[in-house]
Each structure stands twice: as structure tokens, then as C-alpha cells.
Amino acid sequence: MLKTITALILWLLALTVQAAPITIASARVWPGADYTRITFESAVPLSHKMTVLQDPDRLVLDLENVELGATLKTLSDKVQGNDPYIKKIRAAYFKPGVVRVVVDLKTETNPSFFALKPAGEYKHRLVLDIYPKQDPLMAMLDQRAKGDAAPQEEQGGGGWSPSTDIKSAEAAQAVEKSIKPDSAPAAADNTPDADDNNKPLPKNGVDRLITIAIDAGHGGEDSGAHGASGTYEKDVTLAIAKRLKSLIDAEPNMRGVLTRDADYFIPLHGRVVKARKLQADLFVSVHADAFTRPDAKGSSVFALSENGATSAMARYLAKKENESDLIGGVNLDVKDPYLARTLLDLSQTATINDSLKLGKAVLGRLGEINNLHKGMVEQAGFAVLKSPDIPSILVETAFISNPEEERKLNDDAYQTKLATAIVTGIKKYFASNPPLARSKMAMQ
Template identity: 35%
Template sequence: MYKKIFSVYCLLPVLLLIFSAFVNAAEVKDIRVAQQSGVTRLVFELNAEAQHRMFTLSKPDRVVLDISDSDISQAIVNNLAALSSSVLLRVRYAKRDNGVRFVLDLNQQVKAKTTELSAAGDYGPRIMVELEYGKPKTATVVKSLASISNAKRDVVVVIDPGHGGKDPGALGQYNVREKDIVLSIGKELARRLNALQGVKAVLTRSTDEYLQLRDRSRIAREANADLLISIHADAFTKASARGASVWALSLGGKTSEMGRWLAQQEQSADLVGGISLDDKDQLLAEVLLDMSMNSTIQMSLDIGAQVLSEMKGVAVLHKDTVQQAGFVVLKSPDIPSILIETGFVSNKTEAKNLSSGTYRRRLANSIAKGVEDFFTKNPPDDSYIAWRQKQKSGYTYTVSKGDTLSEIARKNGVSLGALRAANTLKNDVIWVGQKLSIPAS
């Protein structure tokens, strides 16, 4: 015990040095996006001036903005996935050389330029990125990440079809390839989830491209994922092996010989959230793992159990409980993650099933149903799903400074008359700290 405490104190000087590098850094406080005819403008608002550089990349089309000696507020990070326009698919970010790199993923080529704007009025220094392109599509409402930081958000599910590109994955009976099967299932799963109100699906790949394991976890982190689902269709040394299964991460021993074998096939490096532990003190590595991953693993097991219960109506199961193994793609300390083995392409029956579009759609639907059931029962507090459930059941609202009764009614989706009636109010006079019952809508 004393050795552990001593080790933590020994780390404090190192942590102070790391944090001191950011004391004087500018911070990205807000990002706003607006679209006009043929132009999308992004404005990056800072609290201090900072140098920047911009360049473009193709195949796929991207614009990269590096802001030096800067950081980004957590509120912006949490809502980065909300930024889009008719040409802007998404905005990603990464910390880089004491600064922040933003990558703007585009759906076509653009002419890009940047302009530095000085502080003025209520605004601090700003960097404006203009994306000029051809005929505009549907107009996009101006979005400000700072203003939507408390908005009702979607539950984000990142779907990762395994392998791809130069890596075909398992090759099975009837010449089926794992990378093709899992991409088809992944796209269908994304379509099913996106059809649910309050759920947003993000694919790590939507084409036949190769992604490293680190890239898959990075995409999930940049999308602020609530869940990562990695989809596979493996082969085994024995053609008799069959059955779908759901896996979560294990920090200790694998739960089966199959788990040891599969983990060995799917990984090439031992990472935790993209950070190698090879050079870390063993005690520090254990503390990092234990503190950050235990609750995440438990949630992964719970989600996996819900998905497995739905899959058994479609597929033969290899195991009827969630299995655990050390898959690299599941090792994001703060993102619940499951890996689904949809079957074994080395088995003739399952290779035939997985070659069927009808079967793949049924399987994707069962996975989507399991995800929907879990988040309906366990929605994140700031999500639309949680808000919708409150609306159905009614709840209590505490009056804050500046609130009016009509505004409270509007924000909570009820009529002013219903709000008065639920609280037996004779007029619209309210006071700070007052508890109001919000009736079911």
C-alpha cells in the first residue's frame, strides 16, 4: 500500500511538467459553422491569439488545420460530431505538438482558405476557414458548439467492420471473404440504428479500405462514442466449428481456448486506448487499467448480453454468454466495446448463411434491437432518449435565475396551461429554487 502511494507521489513532478506546457496555451472555446450559396464557413474562436497553418489532402478529400500552442475545451470535444454541412461530413481533432490538429472530412473537392480575425466585441481572436465548392445542396442551419453543449444529444454507436482493403480477413467456404461480409452487415446495422430517433451510427469504414487497429479506436474516440461494435466473421482450424458469439475485453485470463486463439488472430500490438504500456512501470500500468476500465468492461458485458439475447433468435450461438478476451480494438478505457463474431466462414453452413443478404439483414436487425433495448433502459443522462423518457413519465424541474413559466413550458415540450394545472398555479409568478412538476407530454 505504501509503495503504491509513494509511486503516485513520484509521478506528480512529471505530471506538473506536462500540465505546465499548456498553462499559456490558447484554447478553442467555440466552433461555429454556417452555410451560404456554395460556401461553408467554419469559425474557430480562441481566448488568445495563436498561429495556424492549413493544407488540403485528397483521396479522400480533407482540409487540415493546425493551431499551434493551443488546447480545446471539453465542451467542444463532446459536441464535435454535431458539425456538418452539405460539403462537410465531420470534423475530427487530435492533440499534436502542443497544439490541436483539426481534420475536416469532405464529400467533394473545395477551394479552402483561412482568415485571421482579431478580437472584437464579445468575440475573441478567431480563425475563419472558408470552403468554396460547386452547386450547394440542402441548406444547413448555423451551428455553434458552445451553444449546444447542453443540448439533447444522440447516443453515438461506432460500427467497425473488421479488416478491409489489403487485409481480406478470413477466407472461407464458397470463396467468401470476411471483409466483404462484415462490411455488408455493418452498413445494414448503421442503417437500422440511424432509423432510431436519438441514435447516431458512425462507420469506421464504409468502403473496402484498410484501417489499422489504432485508427479504429481513434475514430470511435473522435466521434465521442457511447459504444463501439467491432464486427467479424472468422475461420477456425476445424471446419466443424460454428456459431455466433459476442466478446468483451478481459484484463485477465481468457474465458476459453477459442478466446485465446481469436485474440491472437485479431491483434498485432498490446495497446490500451492507443497508448502502449510496454515502457510503463508495471504498477502504473495496473493502476491505469484498473481505474479506467473496470466499469467500462462491466457496461460492455451488459450490452453484449442484451445483443446476444436478440442474436439467438437468428443465429446458432457458439456460446450463450458473453465471452472475454484481449482484443486490441476493444481496449478503449472509456468506451464500452463489444466484438461480434457473426459466424465461421470455415463452416459450410455458416458460410452459406453469411453469403445471404436476407440472413445478413436479419442478423443486423437483431444486433440493432439489442443495442436499442440496452440504451432504452440505460440512456446517458444528457441524451435525447433520456429526455424523451422524462417527457413520457413526467419529472421535476428546479427554477433557475432568468426562467419564466412560458420558457420552462417551451423547453420541456408541454403547454403553459398543462404546466399551470400540474402545479396548481393561479398565475405565472415563480421564484428561483421552486420545484415544478413537469407533466408527461
């Protein structure tokens, strides 16, 4: 009898727990040029249903057994006026036990919806990614493909035009204005001409615009490493990347392209794919990592390795960076059609050799403004460097876990020095390794 009563009590308690409404611990909105992400975080998985409606365009999300708390009621306050896709968000009880969240859209979109298990500092997450109906990059590439049928102009071969840059010229100029003139090189003090096709040809024989993909590490849900004073790696890397783009754009034959231009997440393979879609000549990923000891310091440059890491530190950092997708959140059910053709199972020996040359040139310049953690380019299996045909390096500008280096990383003038060192190293690399004539990459 006692066992029966105990079992009944436990059953009733279980029903009570199940009936208790779920609290949304946090809700976040990450707007970006590529897509906008909405994240709902909770202690347990959320039961949900999404519907896409038109006239007007909106997304309807029904959350079952969820409490309509302050987090959901104030979600619309997190929507920025310049969000390219979201007009506003509304939340209310649709029926007993069901909270309905309505996302009013500015245009027709292509939404992606998925759940993430706990990772890093996050609990269970329900993620809504809102993409444009047509990928802007794909639209640009389609236009370029049409142009390939016509006679090609020598300048800017391959159909590349400054007007196709992800960032607008005005945005690049705004970044330049934020760099103090007394801390930037002379080249960065001059705003690039609006028409880059009129830039004089360099003396090194390069007769086309060189495209350099600049990858600001982490972003959005993935904040990267944290400094003791609260500095996020994702913010530092974006600031340095923007300065680097400004300096590159000031060069007569170079154009920088940012893989992300705001605080949003891009999967590691997505960064590689973007660089290849744009037929980048180089790929530079900017980071500011942390180590278990706060006394670790100095700048480092890494290239890809096909045969293991060159040091325990390189292996440790590669492992941390490769976990970025778990933290940032990737929808594994959606297969990128370019992924299989990008991470090719082929020998990357030639590309790695060029990456090492580029890394050596950049590392030498970084050594002029900061201590070097190691005086050689290190190698490890960084996923973000796995482009089979683009020389790629990962620059650890400093250790954000070191209090002194964290302070420097937050200094505008020091950020400019880091960006200047990188672009100077890039120029040195091209001085002895001029880019080949533009050819079609194996993306067909």
C-alpha cells in the first residue's frame, strides 16, 4: 500500500513539473547583412511550430507550454531600425498554453529554423535564421557569370568590380575617419577614389584588382574568448578587421572584403565558401585568443597543417577555434551546395606553402609592434583555413587573456598598428609572389 501511495505521489509531482510553464531565459536578435538571427534560450527544449505567411510577409512561431514573461514581451525592443529583414516582433497568448510570436517582415525572406543542444555557456536554444529570398552574393556572381560571355576588360579581370564589394564605399570611408591620422600610415589618410578602376597600376606587374578576404573571428552567439576586463574577442576582431579593410582599400590595386561586417555569426565553412565565391587571392582570419595562463602573451600567425599541429599551443588554439560552430550555432540539416566542392579532399601542399610565405611576411611585421609568442609561423588543423586554392592565414593578434594585451587590444591606435602590420606584410608577400592571372576556381 505504501509503495502504491509513493508511486502516486511521484506521478502527480511529475505531472506538476510537466505542466509548469517554461521560462524563456534569454531572447536575442542578431541583425546582419547576410541574415538576421533570433535566438530563444531555455533550460529545457522548446516545443514549437512555425508558419510562413504572406500579404503581408510575416513568420508565426507558436511556443507550447511557455510563459509569456518580460523576455518575450520586450523582444521587439531588441529589433534595430536598420534591420534589413525584421520590421517588428509581437508576442501574446494565442490560446491557453501557447504563446504566439509574430515576426513582421520588411520583405519576402527564406527562413531557417532549428534547435541547438547546450554548448559552452548556453542552454537549449531555438534558432530562427532569416535569410533574404536571394543570396546577395549569388546574385552578384550570376551577374558576373553573364558578363563572362562578353569580352573581358583587362582591368579587374574576372568581372570583379568595386561596386560588388559587400561593404559600401561610404562605410569604408567611415571606418577610415575613425582611425586617428597620427597613428595611421600615409596611405590610410587618403580616402580611396570612388572609381577604383582608375587607380594607377602598381610597379610589380599586377594588372588587376587583388581581392583579400578579411575574416573577423567569431560573432553573434559566438563571442570568442573573454578578457578579464570583459572584452569580447568578437568585438576586437571586427574592429581590427574594419581597419584592415580600410587600409587595404587605400592601396592602388587592392580591395578588402569582410566576411562579416557586424555582430552576427557565420559558420567556419561559410567563411571559406564566401572567400571562394568572391575569388579572393588571400584569406586573413583575425583573432585575439585566450590561454589557460594569463601570462601567455605575444602575436602569432598560423597556417593550415595536413600532418598535425606544430606545437601543443597550436593544437589547443585550433581545437578552440574549431568549436566555434558549436557555440555560434549551425543548422546541420541544411547542406550548403558549395561545401562539398570547397573542402575538397585533395593535397593542399602548394596552397599551404604560399600560406607559410604569407604568414612569415605578416609575422615579421607584427614582431615590430609586439612580442611574438613564437618566432615562426605555426601550423594546425584550423577549419577556417581549409580553402584548397586560396593562401590562408590566421592571425592571433594578441592574447586577450593577458591583462596588458587586453588593454592594448582596446586601444584605437594599437588596433591601427596591428592592421598596418598585417597589410604591410601582405604587400611584402605580393612583392615576391605576384598573383596569377584570374582563373576560374573549381566551383562549377
